[in-house]
Amino acid sequence: MGGTFDPVHHGHLVAASEVQARFDLDEVIFVPTGEPWQKGAREVSPAEDRYLMTVIATASNPRFSVSRADIDRDGPTYTVDTLQDLRASRPDAELFFITGADALAQILSWRDAEKLFGLAHFIGVTRPGYTLDDHHLPDGSVSLVEVPALAISSTACRDRVALGEPVWYLVPDGVVQYIQKRNLYADRTIGCRSE
Template identity: 40%
Template sequence: MQNIKSLGIFGGTFDPIHYGHLIAAECARQEFGLERVIFLPAARPPHKNENNILDAGHRLHMVHLAIVGNPAFNLSTLEIERQGPSYTIDSIEYFRSRFPRTEIYFIMGMDSLLIFGSWKEYQRLAGLCRFIVCTRPGYVMDKNNPSLADLPDVLWDNLRALQIPGLDISSSDIRQRVRHGAAIKYLLPSAVEEYIHREGLYR
């Protein structure tokens, strides 16, 4: 991977990973010509209650099951192995040092962009890589939108919007469905569904 020209980093808790994540990653790969997309599960997301997050080992295994069939997808344990909270700027600096000649894209959803100003060293982070923001079809990122107005100019220079099919799938909904005994088939890969049921997760 050392000689690749473009790399996507897809961070998240993936609790659990589902088809919405996979479609976003594949659309980003195709649209921006990414040679690899690295899925980067967080250990301790600063904006979430870590007591409500599934054990990292289970989440890593589910991501592996979900992406094993796509040779362009890779799994990184960087944030799981690192001590302390998972900060995006630390991970981007790591990948920049490892791939100094590679164009790095951080893939995220609109919900992450809305709280970008609360991220660690967000103003410096904004200039370290490009950002692919996945949105629903028809949504336009407007710099004059009050909820986005405080984002630094360098971030706007590095933002790339990606409209993906509007699948209404969320990890929180899947967890709730499992707790209530509802079906989750076709919301995530069958191997992940089987793993959740076999291990008794989210009950």
């Protein structure tokens, strides 16, 4: 499951858990993006902070892990590189790529979109506010899965922190504490959405 995870929240974790159970996956690997090419409009928090928050959030689940593949690769993050790196590190694994309805809608605009479907089976999950649709992606390359609806976004979490509003129970406790400790999102521009 790729994402900016700025910060990781319970919407990500519920989606990952649901897909893990539904497809009986051995492992769900969270892959925080390096330099996100589609998020040019706002400053993204340092990769190391996003990586550590994702580690904190997933530490208690034996089936969850976090990969540094994207943050350790120079340059902007492209999912085709992510999948090729994961394939190289796990040559015998069958790969699935979990993505929310909003990100799935953009998939055809991703670099080397036609290659992606040979590298992994895509799983689109429901997300409040977006319509889940297979966008005529190649036959058999995408599964659509309904997951418990959590209307949480990282954008809203960042805005809440900037306004002094609580993010308890939207993100794991350790992530609330990490945000405070590192003083993340304190003086950002409200409503600076990124997709």
